[in-house]
Structures are given as C-alpha cells and as structure tokens.
Amino acid sequence: MQPVDRMVVTTVVENYVDMLLADEPQVTRTGLAHHFDPKKTNPLGENGIALHVLLEWDRYRYQLLFDTGMSGQVLLHNAAAMDVDLDAVDHLVISHGHPDHYGGLLALLDQRTAALPISMHDDALLPRYLRLASGQVAPYYNHDLTRGAIEAHGGRQVSHDGPLEVGPGALATGPIPREVAFEQPPSSITTPNALIQLVDGEMRPDSVPDDQALVVRLGDGIVVFTGCSHAGVVNTVKHAIEITGVDRVRAVFGGFHLGFPGTPESKTDATIEELRNLDVDLLCPMHCTGMAAMMQIRAAFPDRFLLNCTGTEVVLDS
DSSP: OOOEEEEEEEEEOOOOOTTTTOOOOTTTTOOOOHTOOOOOOOOOOSOOOOEEEEEETTTEEEEEOOOOOOOHHHHHHHHHHTTGGGGGGGGOOOOOSSSSHTHHHHHHHHHHHSEEEEEOGGGGGSEEEOOOOTSSOOOOTTTOHHHHHHHHHEEEEEEEOOOOOETEEEEESSOOOOOOOOGGGOOSSSSTEEEEETTTTEEEEOOOOOOOOOEEEEEEEEEESSSSTTOOOOHHHHHHHHHHHHHOOEEEEOOOOOSSSSSSSHHHHHHHHHHHHOOSSSEEEEEEGHHHHHHHHHHHHHTTTTOOOTTTEEEEEE
8 A cells, every 4th residue: 555645634523512622733623713703604513423534645635535424414514614625525435334424425425516436335235223222123224325326316336345445545444354352243133222134134133244444554554444343443453454564553533332332341441452452543532432431541541542523633644
C-alpha cells in the first residue's frame, strides 16, 4: 500500500453533540463560536456514524466516506454545516447493513451529480430482525437496503469477500475473522435484544458477517475505522495489521460495540488490555462504544484518548 502524507477526518454523524469541547492540537471542534454565529448552522447528533476521510499526498486529494449515519436528513444537514462536499466523495464504504450505518445512503445518492462506487458485502443485503425485550420479533428493519434501490438512486455496489483497494493507500477489509476468545459472535435468536438474520429461508443468529473496516496507510503506520466492531475491535485491528503487513497502529476511530445491553464489564477490561498490547497511538471510541466504556478507556489511556462528537475534525500527518 502506498502511504498517504496527510489525513483529515471529519465526524459528520455521531451520537453526541458537545459545543463546549475545546480545540486541541490538530483537533478542531464545532464549538461555541459556531454555535452563536447566526450565519452558521449547528450540527445535529443521532444514533449513527459517518466519517469523511480526506487523503492527501504530493499535490493530490482523494475523498472517502465511511458509513452514512441513520438518516439522510441529519447526514445532509451536518455535511452542509461543516462544509463537507458530499458530491466530491470518490468512494463510499459501508461497514455493515444496519440502519445506523447505511440510513443516509439513498439521500446521499439523490443529491449527487455522479454515480458513486459503494464497497459493501453482499450479506449486508440479507433481511434482518431484532428480538425485543418483550420476546416479540421486530419487523424486517433493513428492507430499504437493496441492490435495486441502490442502483435506482445512482449507486454502484462493489461486492467483495476480501480486502479491496478503495483509494490511494486505503483498503476496505471485507469480512473479519473472529479469533479473539471474548469477541465471539452471538449464538441465540431467542434472548432479548438478539440480532437475527434470514439466510436461505432460515432465521439464524446475526453474527454480522458483512462487518468490515476501512484501513488507511499513513506514513509508517495505519489508521483503522470501525462502524460498530461487530467482529470485535481487537479482531478488527489485528486483521488490519495482518492484511497490510504494518504493525504500527496510528489511530482507531469508530464504534467498539461495548455499550450494547448485556455486555459484561469484563469484556471492556479485556478489550483495554488487548489495545494496550497493540500499542495504538490514538484511540477514538465513538457511537456504540457506550459512555461507561469510553470513560474506562479514557482512564486507561489518558494521553491517547480523544473524545469525539459530531463536528470534530482531526488532522493526522505522516
């Protein structure tokens, strides 16, 4: 992988908005000055994630979008508020087929003037359900994610079962092996909050086999972007190291999936220990990580933790 010289990561959609967070070195916030400027539009928070990733090398620029949040309304609103030109995005990577990651897709396609390649595994299109706490099964909730709908709105799915180059120095990982003992997939469809997938006419536990990450080679290291880390954030980072052959991890941005109901605190403890062994330079847990787990990670890595929210821009140099 040819490394890029510089990256600018803009959080377009995230669960949280905090206008009181201060700027830091190489971190710019949409803060109070923006909030009280009548000429500005304030960004919104929603349960979802969308990251705009600008890659720069020599005199060239390439733009990626990783996921599209829960709704087109918030994605388009926030992009305008942050001066992110979605029409200039060169490639979209969808981490997996859950609505808080693809929800803004069709609205994004509708406002573009050119077709958009979309890296997404075929299993993202399989029907999905949720077992409610009451025991009932929620209706087929990803019915709006179909290949026909994507193509009708101007998208072009790029299906792949392994690593796929999606830009200079950038890979979509494809499916991620589940090797870490404490990050194994669910095995039940009857427990409350169980995720369910319809495969060949049979209801099965939804292990989210389509889960993938975005990996960018920056200088002598890699930057890893996760959607929800359904495959496990440790599995994801280790797989990124394996497929790139680069063992320095400059940063991890995204959901670590430690805030899901019923997740034991021991899993957060084990995750922290593995991240310490991986010696990640910067940890930016977001979205489904959960506030309690975020604070545990912050306590464990006070000098390597970045509290992110909608409207944050991070510059990473090689």
